[in-house]
Amino acid sequence: MHLILDNWVDMWLYYCGPASAQMIIKFETGEYYSQSYIASKINMSNGTSHQEMKDVLSFFNVNYSVIWATSGTERMMADMIYAIGRNNPNAIHVKGYALPGYSPTVGGHWVVGSGYDLVENNNSYDKVRVNDPYYNAPNGSGMYIYSASDFYKAFNLGGRVTVGRLVQ
Numbered sequence: 110m111h112l113i114l115d116n117w118v119d120m121w122l123y124y125c126g127p128a129s130a131q132m133i134i135k136f137e138t139g140e141y142y143s144q145s146y147i148a149s150k151i152n153m154s155n156g157t158s159h160q161e162m163k164d165v166l167s168f169f170n171v172n173y174s175v176i177w178a179t180s181g182t183e184r185m186m187a188d189m190i191y192a193i194g195r196n197n198p199n200a201i202h203v204k205g206y207a208l209p210g211y212s213p214t215v216g217g218h219w220v221v222g223s224g225y226d227l228v229e230n231n232n233s234y235d236k237v238r239v240n241d242p243y244y245n246a247p248n249g250s251g252m253y254i255y256s257a258s259d260f261y262k263a264f265n266l267g268g269r270v271t272v273g274r275l276v277q
Contacts, residue, residue: 111224111238112136112198116251119242120144126157128242129200129219130165136198137171157219162200182261189222189237198223198240205243207263208255218243226254 114136119128127144135141150168151161166172192199198221205211205218224238237260240252 110193111226111252112193112196114198114221114223114240116240117144117242123156124148125219125242126162126200127153127165129221129240130157130162130169132221132240132242133166133198133200134169134171138169140169142169156217159202162202162219166200182257185261185264186225186235186237186257189225193222193224201239201264203260203263204266205263207266209259223252 114132117128117131119125124144127147130147131142131144134147147165147169151157151165153161157165189199201220201222203218203220204216206216208218220239220241222237223240226236226238235257237255237257238252239255239260
């Protein structure tokens with residue numbers, strides 16, 4: 110299952126947070142706001158903290174929850190399946206250098222969790238779909254599919270935080 114989100118490239122190297130928020134805000138509200146405008150609402154100067162992501166989603170009236178996945182790949186996948194199954198994309202903080210094909214210089218990085226895939230042979234969910242705003246990603250910005258174990262490595266190093274819509 111995957112959600113269809115408009116994908117935007119980050120305007121500046123450190124605008125992955127505003128670009129990820131832009132995708133979520135557009136998906137949730139139908140409204141378009143520029144990355145510069147989104148960044149100005151959190152006084153962002155060089156990167157987006159977890160708190161700033163929460164603040165900007167709140168400012169644009171996107172209800173959110175923060176999920177700290179501390180129990181490994183299975184818990185991360187369960188959280189994503191639960192949220193996406195309820196039509197809720199998630200801003201996910203990862204370490205870019207831990208994703209396959211990324212430059213070792215890419216540190217903290219925001220992507221949007223937009224789906225998951227079922228592996229037919231063992232009837233388990235082990236593929237993660239993300240919308241990635243990084244303009245210099247291995248194949249350019251866009252939607253990527255990672256194995257759950259590869260994605261969890263980057264997720265774990267990135268502080269294991271998912272900021273997503275509050276599921277009620």
